[in-house]
Every structure is written in C-alpha cells, then in structure tokens.
Amino acid sequence: MSLTIPTDGAATEKNWLEKVGAGHIVLAVVLVLYPLVASDFFLTQIGGYSLIFGMLGLSLMLLAGYGGMVSLAQITVGGIAAYAIAILGNNNSNVLGFGWPWWLAVPFAILAAALASALIGWISVRTEGIYTIMITLAIATATYYFAQQNYAIFNGHSGYAGIRAPAFWGVSWRDPKPFYYLCLGLAVLSYAAVLYGSRSTFGMTLQAIRDNPRRMRALGYHVTAHKVFAWLLAGLIAGLAGVLLVWFNGRVSPGTIGVDAAIDVLIIAVIGGLRHPIGPFLGALVVVLMQTFAIDIVGAERFNTLIGLVFLVIVFVSPDGILGLWGRIKPHLAQESLRSGP
Amino acid sequence: MSILDRPSSSGISGGGVTGRQAWGLFWLLVAALVAWLVFAVWPDWLNAILISKKAFVSAILNGITLAGLYFLVASGFTLIFGLMRNVNLAHGSLYLLGAYIGYEVTSRTGYWLLGVAAGFAVLALVGVVMQVFVFRRLEGDDLRQTLVSIGISIVAADLMLAVWAGGTYQITTPEWLDGALTLPVITAVRSNGASVFLTYPLYRVVVLAAAIVIGVGLWLMLNKTRVGMMIRAGVDDRAMLSASGVNVHAVFAIVFAVGAGLAGFAGVVGGSALSVAPGEDVRYLLASLVVVIVGGMGSITGAAIGALLIGLAEQIGLVYFPTYGIVLTFVIMVVTLAVRPQGIMGKAR
Numbered sequence: 229m230s231l232t233i234p235t236d237g238a239a240t241e242k243n244w245l246e247k248v249g250a251g252h253i254v255l256a257v258v259l260v261l262y263p264l265v266a267s268d269f270f271l272t273q274i275g276g277y278s279l280i281f282g283m284l285g286l287s288l289m290l291l292a293g294y295g296g297m298v299s300l301a302q303i304t305v306g307g308i309a310a311y312a313i314a315i316l317g318n319n320n321s322n323v324l325g326f327g328w329p330w331w332l333a334v335p336f337a338i339l340a341a342a343l344a345s346a347l348i349g350w351i352s353v354r355t356e357g358i359y360t361i362m363i364t365l366a367i368a369t370a371t372y373y374f375a376q377q378n379y380a381i382f383n384g385h386s387g388y389a390g391i392r393a394p395a396f397w398g399v400s401w402r403d404p405k406p407f408y409y410l411c412l413g414l415a416v417l418s419y420a421a422v423l424y425g426s427r428s429t430f431g432m433t434l435q436a437i438r439d440n441p442r443r444m445r446a447l448g449y450h451v452t453a454h455k456v457f458a459w460l461l462a463g464l465i466a467g468l469a470g471v472l473l474v475w476f477n478g479r480v481s482p483g484t485i486g487v488d489a490a491i492d493v494l495i496i497a498v499i500g501g502l503r504h505p506i507g508p509f510l511g512a513l514v515v516v517l518m519q520t521f522a523i524d525i526v527g528a529e530r531f532n533t534l535i536g537l538v539f540l541v542i543v544f545v546s547p548d549g550i551l552g553l554w555g556r557i558k559p560h561l562a563q564e565s566l567r568s569g570p
Numbered sequence: 571m572s573i574l575d576r577p578s579s580s581g582i583s584g585g586g587v588t589g590r591q592a593w594g595l596f597w598l599l600v601a602a603l604v605a606w607l608v609f610a611v612w613p614d615w616l617n618a619i620l621i622s623k624k625a626f627v628s629a630i631l632n633g634i635t636l637a638g639l640y641f642l643v644a645s646g647f648t649l650i651f652g653l654m655r656n657v658n659l660a661h662g663s664l665y666l667l668g669a670y671i672g673y674e675v676t677s678r679t680g681y682w683l684l685g686v687a688a689g690f691a692v693l694a695l696v697g698v699v700m701q702v703f704v705f706r707r708l709e710g711d712d713l714r715q716t717l718v719s720i721g722i723s724i725v726a727a728d729l730m731l732a733v734w735a736g737g738t739y740q741i742t743t744p745e746w747l748d749g750a751l752t753l754p755v756i757t758a759v760r761s762n763g764a765s766v767f768l769t770y771p772l773y774r775v776v777v778l779a780a781a782i783v784i785g786v787g788l789w790l791m792l793n794k795t796r797v798g799m800m801i802r803a804g805v806d807d808r809a810m811l812s813a814s815g816v817n818v819h820a821v822f823a824i825v826f827a828v829g830a831g832l833a834g835f836a837g838v839v840g841g842s843a844l845s846v847a848p849g850e851d852v853r854y855l856l857a858s859l860v861v862v863i864v865g866g867m868g869s870i871t872g873a874a875i876g877a878l879l880i881g882l883a884e885q886i887g888l889v890y891f892p893t894y895g896i897v898l899t900f901v902i903m904v905v906t907l908a909v910r911p912q913g914i915m916g917k918a919r
Contacts, residue, residue, distance in 0.1 A: 298713060298716075301597065351907055354907050354908070354911040355907065355911045355912070357712070358713065359863075361657060361713075361716055362657055362859050362862070362863060363859075363907070365659070365856075365859060366860050368902075369852060370860075370899060370900045370903075373896045374894075374896045374897065374900075377895065378894065380893065411648075417769070472867075483620060487852050490637075491724065498717060529732070530732065532724055532725070532727065532728035533725050533728045533729060533732075536721050536722075536724035536725035537725060538730065539717075539722075539724070540722070543717045543718050543721060544707075544718070547711075
C-alpha cells in the first residue's frame with residue numbers, strides 16, 4: 229500500500245514543477261484564489277474550519293496510515309494546546325490567564341500538546357493493535373470528564389472564553405481573509421511536512437514497523453522509540469490545529485474536546501481516506517459541508533444520524549474512504565493522481 | 571469477593587517464612603485493618619483525616635455497589651472482546667437503550683421486574699441481530715468492526731435522543747425494594763452512650779447481590795458447562811475451535827446475546843438506582859474500557875477486579891478530592907499498562 233516511490237537517479241534531474249506535481253499546483257492555485265469568489269461565511273465557516281479539522285485528521289492519518297496506530301485522542305491533544313493558549317495568554321473568564329504575548333504562548337502551547345501526545349503514545353504503544361483505539365478513547369473520555377469537573381485548571385463546565393487571535397505585522401488575523409490564509413498556510417506546511425516525512429528515512433522505517441514490527445526489532449530498530457516519535461510529530465500538527473481552533477472559536481470548553489469531537493476527527497479521517505495526507509482534508513471538507521447544509525436535508529436535529537449512516541456506508545463499501553472510492557471508479561486516473569509526487 | 575479480603579491459604583508452619591507465607595500474613599493484616607476500619611468506632615484523629623467514618627464507609631459501600639453495576643456492563647464487553655476480538659464501542663449505547671426500554675415497560679405496566687426482563691430480552695435480541703447482520707460480515711477485520719461499532723453508537727445515540735429527548739428519567743422501583751437497611755456498623759457514639767448505626771438503601775444492596783449472583787453464574791457457565799468450555803476455547807484459539815467442528819458462529823451469537831443482554835439488564839438496574847439521561851452511554855463505555863484494560867480481556871475474574879478498583883476509585887475520589895477524582899481512574903489505568911500491559915488477569919500473547 230506504499231504510496232512512496234523510491235527516488236532513483238533519474239528523479240534528481242526533474243525540474244521543480246515535476247517534483248511538486250501538477251495536481252498540487254492546480255489545487256494550490258484554486259485554494260489561494262478561493263477568497264476572491266467566496267463570501268466571509270464560506271471563507272471561515274467552511275474554508276478555515278475544514279482546514280483546521282483537516283489538520284487534526286492529518287495528525288490521525290500520520291499515526292494510522294504510516295504507523296498503524298488508530299488514535300481517538302487527537303482532539304484531546306489539540307484541546308491541550310487550546311487550553312494552554314487560554315491559560316498562558318489572555319481570556320476574559322477571570323481564571324488564570326498569564327497574559328503572555330502570542331509569540332511566547334503559541335510555541336509553549338504546541339510544545340505542551342506534542343509532549344502530551346508523546347505521553348499518550350508511550351502509554352498506548354505498550355500494547356498493540358486494537359488496544360490502541362480503546363486506550364486512546366479512554367484517555368480522551370477521561371480528559372473530557374477531568375476538564376469538566378476541575379475548576380482550578382480547566383475552569384470547569386464553562387471553560388475559557390474571550391480568546392482572540394493576535395494582530396501583528398499590521399494584519400488583524402481574526403478577520404476572515406487573513407485567518408483563511410493563516411489556516412491555509414499552516415495546513416499546507418503540515419501537509420508538505422507529512423508528505424516529505426513519509427519519504428524520509430524515519431517515515432520509511434515507521435511504515436516498515438507498521439508492516440512487521442518483529443522483523444524491524446530483529447533488524448535492530450528501536451520500535452517503541454520510532455512509534456513514540458511519530459506520536460510527538462502528530463502532536464505538533466494537532467497542537468497547531470488546536471491553536472487555530474481556539475482562535476477560530478474564541479473559546480474553549482470541555483465540549484470542544486468531548487467524545488463527539490474525538491469521534492468526528494476519526495470520521496473525517498476515515499471518510500477522506502487514511503492512505504494519503506490529502507484524505508483528511510477531503511474528509512473534513514465533506515463533513516463540514518454536510519454539517520452546514522444537512523439542515524436542508526434532514527433538519528439540524530438529526531445531523532448525527534446522517535453523518536453516522538454515511539460513515540457506516542463508507543466503512544462497509546470502501547475502507548479507504550473517498551480516496552479508495554475514487555481509486556475504484558477511475559483506477560488509472562487515480563493511480564496517476566496518487567503518484568503525483570516525484 | 572475482593573482482593574482485599576482474600577483468605578490467606580498458608581499459616582506459619584515452623585522453619586523459615588516463605589514468600590507465600592509472607593504474602594498470606596500481609597493479606598491477613600490488610601483484612602484485619604479493613605475490618606477494624608469498618609467495625610471499630612474511630613478515634614478523633616482518624617475522623618479528622620478522613621472527614622468522618624460515615625463518609626468513608628458510605629464511599630466504600632457506594633464504590634462496591636457501583637462496581638457491581640460496572641461489572642455487569644463490562645463482563646459482556648470483555649467476553650465479546652475476548653472471544654471475537656470485537657471492540658464493541660456501541661456497548662454504552664446498549665446500556666442506555668436497555669435503560670430506556672426498562673423505563674417504558676415499567677412505567678406502562680407498573681411491574682418493575684417485567685421492565686428488567688424486557689431490558690435483558692430486547693437487548694439480547696439486538697445483540698444477536700448486530701452480530702449476525704453487521705459484525706459477521708466483517709469477521710477478521712477488527713479495525714473495521716470497531717469503526718462500524720462507532721458508527722452504530724453515533725446513530726443510536728442520535729435516534730435515542732430523537733425518541734426520548736434530552737430529559738432525565740428515573741425508573742421507579744417497587745415498594746418492596748424501597749427503604750433502608752441498618753447495617754451493624756457503628757458510625758458514632760452519642761453522648762448518652764447510644765450507638766448510631768449506619769443505614770444504607772436496600773435497593774443498592776440488592777443491586778450488589780444481583781451482580782454477585784450473575785458473576786458467579788457467569789463463572790459457572792464458563793467453567794462448568796459445555797458452551798462455556800467452547801467459549802473459553804474460543805478465547806484462547808478461535809481457529810482451532812472452529813477446526814474441531816464447533817459451530818463458532820452459534821457460539822459468537824450466544825456470547826453476543828449474553829453480553830448485550832447483560833448491558834441492557836444493567837441499564838434497567840442502573841437506571842433505577844441512578845438516572846437515565848443522554849451521555850450515560852459514554853460514561854459506561856469509559857467504565858467498560860477501563861475495566862477491560864485494567865482487568866485483562868476475556869477474563870470474568872479480571873472484570874470483577876477491574877470493576878471493583880474503578881468503582882472504589884471513583885467514589886472515594888468523589889468524596890475526598892472531587893475535582894481530581896477522574897485522575898485516580900486514569901492513574902490506575904496507566905500503572906496497569908506500565909506494569910502489566912495485558913491487564914491484571916490477562917494472558918500474555
């Protein structure tokens with residue numbers, strides 16, 4: 229199932245256009261020009277929101293697709309970054325709020341998320357296979373209940389409100405267009421990093437460990453260390469998404485990191501497809517569009533039934549999500565588009 | 571029934587003290603300490619540390635009762651997981667559905683026992699339907715089975731919300747279960763010398779007794795009957811069981827019926843002791859997950875030990891450090907995974 233093609237001697241002579249791939253360039257142009265045609269609603273509620281949840285899904289895809297570890301705790305990791313921003317920066321809930329500037333709070337928040345992710349990874353890699361899902365779900369649920377019952381750190385049920393995206397370089401990043409470009413920039417950065425990382429030595433080793441951990445251990449690789457490092461990297465991406473999420477919502481509460489949200493991230497990644505980093509972004513777009521326009525189909529109340537049924541159909545019909553469906557409908561084209569890299 | 575008062579099998583029999591004897595002595599001391607804590611009148615300094623004897627003993631009793639409820643839910647979860655490698659994340663939804671059905675039947679017919687029976691029967695049927703029409707199609711693909719169970723739990727939670735709305739229900743228990751039981755535990759001595767005895771709701775004692783009876787029944791079924799033998803063989807080696815001519819699908823359906831039925835039963839019983847509301851499904855799913863992770867998959871004894879640990883941790887946490895209570899549950903899980911990744915009673919694979 230490897231999507232990575234080993235670079236042989238000929239590839240080094242390719243120019244940058246062939247390296248990046250035509251599909252990526254078309255996609256980038258469309259995304260950059262999107263604000264010209266989109267209203268503010270479509271820019272933030274659809275565009276920005278999809279990109280944020282796409283990043284959360286991407287962090288899951290990195291673990292599940294390359295590492296074979298399906299995690300339900302990605303929103304928890306993002307939530308830790310979000311809470312860290314609220315606690316280290318400014319909020320108007322009169323609890324904590326150290327008032328750090330954004331350029332200090334953001335790195336600390338992302339670092340906290342990455343370390344938490346590594347810790348979750350270290351706990352869950354002690355067992356294998358399906359146990360990971362159970363342990364991460366237990367951690368996500370326990371964190372949700374903890375955030376709800378603890379007032380000293382998490383400010384209990386109401387959480388933190390009044391968190392603002394900063395303004396710097398003469399731009400107010402809360403406005404729709406700058407916020408969209410901020411999300412786009414960070415999403416592209418994460419996407420490119422995952423794509424590049426999957427072809428690096430570490431990425432190859434991780435995929436080999438996923439396919440046969442015993443053989444890799446016999447070859448002398450430190451299996452646990454590689455897995456935990458993958459969790460750390462996934463935590464960086466999820467933490468970044470968490471920071472964007474708290475700026476997007478302006479608030480963070482236990483509901484943000486609830487079990488529903490944890491499952492939403494899994495749904496997004498599975499609907500999109502876990503085999504290529506573009507999958508989670510596709511899935512996020514589909515889910516967010518459904519969330520927004522389901523009112524016209526089934527009414528706002530029954531959205532979860534709709535999304536649950538779509539999820540069930542996808543799992544039954546196409547385990548590889550939309551990417552897998554695409555691959556079945558147009559096998560040849562799909563092969564080309566998946567291998568758009570060098 | 572707990573690890574706390576396990577009888578010590580070895581006495582001191584001359585010569586050096588063996589490791590086994592040392593452990594026996596240790597458990598004897600622990601049992602004596604627990605007995606003293608429960609039955610003696612506490613000195614003031616102990617009351618000062620642990621709030622009051624009444625609070626402490628109530629927390630312990632509540633913890634054990636809750637453990638009974640958790641055991642009922644988790645034993646089905648662990649059997650299904652152990653036998654079919656099927657992490658049924660819709661197990662919490664089964665609990666909640668059982669509670670709602672119990673509420674409907676009880677409030678319409680007026681017979682609580684009928685509600686309990688309906689909760690078990692309907693959910694057992696639902697379990698068989700799920701196994702035959704959904705999980706059998708995905709056999710051998712445990713990730714997809716888990717994903718499907720997540721999908722089912724989302725749809726189920728939403729549909730239950732549509733039917734029963736967001737309100738909180740309380741299943742009314744019959745009169746013969748109401749009232750309180752006076753336990754032979756003195757909590758305090760009044761100034762006039764009269765002893766104050768601890769009272770405890772009769773219903774909760776009945777819940778605990780039911781859990782113990784069902785636990786023993788499950789153990790007997792697994793260890794003394796032919797079906798139980800097949801189930802245990804299936805937990806150890808499913809392929810071999812199938813190869814020796816047993817209809818594994820029938821065994822799977824039986825286990826799913828029993829597991830889901832127990833979740834429904836626990837739903838009615840728990841819904842009478844506590845309350846029925848959306849969100850309870852997640853609570854009992856978390857309890858089942860932690861109980862199975864701590865106790866070890868596929869083990870009824872492990873589920874009992876895990877349920878006791880988690881139930882006690884939750885109630886003691888609730889009394890002594892309410893805003894950090896869940897951390898205790900979390901610590902138990904992490905310590906178990908660090909020391910014994912397969913769970914306390916789990917077998918290493």
